[in-house]
Amino acid sequence: MILSILVPIALVLGLLVMSIRILPEYERGVVFFLGRFQAVKGPGLIIVIPGIQQIVRVDLRVITLDVPSQDVISQDNVTVRVNAVLYFRVVDPEKAIIQVEDYYNATSQLAQTTLRSVLGKHDLDEMLSERDKLNNDIQAILDVQTDAWGIKVANVEIKHVDLNESMIRAIARQAEAERERRAKIIHAEGELQAAQKLTEAAGIMSTNPQALQLRYLQTMADMATTSQSTVIFPFPMDLLKGLMGSKADGATKGSA
Structure with missing residues (x-):
């Protein structure tokens, strides 16, 4: 008799525990009802019916993505290795879950290809001196392409542009x-x-x-103030003419 009462109570309590979801402020839950999208819920307490409803958690905080080093051939045929860091966040949890299988991996792959494509259109000097412009160009392209996934690319920063030893010596000679x-x-x-x-x-x-x-x-x-014993200095002819003129005037006055 007691067992027959406790078993249903335990089942109800178990289902209740399995149905309760608590989402923090920075998370949202994409809820599916029998496989169909139902709503985006959260934060706080959420009740999900086990077996009928499913919930996928989505983090809304800014995600830091380290783009691996990429071999890039610049427009002036110089091979360099470039890596970057990408900052993005999910602004539409529904699109981030439904429109793409793995938004994190998809954004990483897109960032790698975009980095190679954009830098390949510039010379080596532009890669080294105009990083802010290149960062803005890459960020704008990624932001447009990831908009369909509900993702906002906040910033892109090129971290390192690695050159081989021969190119470093050539740049040093040029400098x-x-x-x-x-x-x-x-x-x-x-x-x-x-x-x-x-x-x-x-x-x-x-x-x-x-x-x-x-x-x-x-x-x-x-x-005259120098320590040299002999000084050869040209004598201006104007002074010589002046002296000769003064002597001639004196001789004329004497004869008179």
């Missing part, structure tokens, strides 16, 4: 040549500016001979 080119340009610009200033100074001195004489005397004074 060194670029530095030498810039140094020569800066030196040439300095010479041009100095020549322009000297030309301006020569123009001023040509209109004022006294300025040229003062500059000559200043240079002679600077040379």
